[in-house]
Amino acid sequence: MIESTLEWDVRIPEKKIEEKYWLNLKKRVIESGLCSHCSTCSLICPVDGIISEDREIDFPDWEERCVDCSVCVRVCPRWDYNPLSDIGDYIELVAGKSRRFRGQDGAMVTEFMASALEMGLIDRTLFVGRDEEWRTEVYHIRSVEQLFDIKLTGTKYSFANVLPEIKRAMRTSEKGIGIVGTPCMVSGIRKLQKEFSIFRKKIRLVCGLFCTENFYHHQLYAFLKEKGVDFSKLIKTDITRGKFIATMTDSEISFPVKELNSIVPHGCEVCIDFTAVESDFSVGSVGSDPGYSTVVVRTEVAKDVLEYIKQNGHVDFGKVIIEVVEKLSNLKKKRTKNIPEEYRKHMKE
């Protein structure tokens, strides 16, 4: 028998302006350029009104449909922005290369999620695939076999609608869900879990990705098209050593990543979290040899998965140069100057 109650209280945050909560969020986070497009609000909105597409987060018919419940404000990681930075606490630091999967570098994200599926820790995980024009689309992974699809692995550098899909995955998942996301998405999930217990129970493994910035698909698409990238032949995009490299079946186009500055979304300019400090484990190419991925294992859950991987010998391990990760992390920390004064005071405390 499940214990249940007939009377309960819910804490509601304070409004900054005397309008509906959505307008509070819109004014304070979206219009002020703090929004990172993590889409946590879109996931939780009880009337499914907040849409997260290839443009700014929006709620077009809020006047009629918003029920003013405050959840969007409650879950927004940038409402009371208190960003974390550096590498944070970790249990183990490894560089690895999967023997089974092909991915961006060492395919360690795929390897970890596949192992978690095999262990029975999770029974669903959300991966981002792509169509012919490299538009992102979310796939619900239920078996390890699905992960051999090359379209699902590899970095896309565009916002993906992963979090809103959690709602659908939760309906059918019994054991738990594994999520892969950028640092802002990880922060969103953690805030969601802090506020709502069902997400604490269902989201079991959160993988953070090393991230400097992410782009709107239409902007990145137009930019790369101008550079001469043929999307029908494109097989891999990568940023290494300050260069954006687009590998096609017959050629390669590269240019300094600084050229992309003009299309970096505002939300990324105020982000100082490079390694996804709040995740269970973070993965990135920085800090290890080419073909290997750096993995920062932060929690016991992720440690268990790593032990499982070690036991099964699915991974070749390499060397990690922590200084390189620190260097990039510090580089991103310089963006602190872009954060509004109001929040910076908050941070020093």
Next chain:
Amino acid sequence: MIKIKVRKPDMVENIKLHLDALLTGVKEAVKPGTITIEYPRERRWLPDSFRGYILFTPENCISCFQCSFVCPANAILMKKSENNRYYPSIDYAKCIFCHFCVDSCPGSALRQTKIHDVVYIDLDEMFCPTENMINPPEIVREDEYTVEYLMDLDIILKRVKERDDLIPEVKPVEIIKEYSSCYEPDSCLACGICVSSCPNEAISITSLDGEKRLKIDADRCTGCGICVKECPVQILKLVKG
């Protein structure tokens, strides 16, 4: 041209054939061997569970929408009535007479009849609004006999000179009292969707200082389960009271 020669029967044979025909005629007159029911003068006996025209009792309806959810033909439309409650109306052009709606009704507000011979002029008329479902449709009854098929190797018709009641008595469903309750208050969004979905105003939301208090009145709750379905985070459940 070929002429067909017809063999003329002789006298004895002729009489024999005529007698045969007469005998068959007499036999049919005394004890008919047909299995056809002479509708509408006669009417077939049907069991009480026959799936015919559906009647509706608004007093028993709790607007739970179960009938419209379960309908495989999508024939049931829930319409708002004057007292702000939603009541079913059936489109007989779509209805497949499966009576899932009758079976699923928790308050036996929908019940079956043996009426199956209602005539409509056009398709629009086949849409039966709630107010027409309360009383049985007008049918002219010309039958005086009720006929029952008895299957005993041969099919025998049993005719009884009495009219069968087309609207059988239905035993009321024993209602198990259930009410909605929250089993995970930590995950409540306080969105108030349950409050606005409740047909009986059994759930209330009040704003306190920096808090919202949600309360389910178990006495008012009819256990219809609408809030359980509507809750965006699925934290409500029906419990037996």
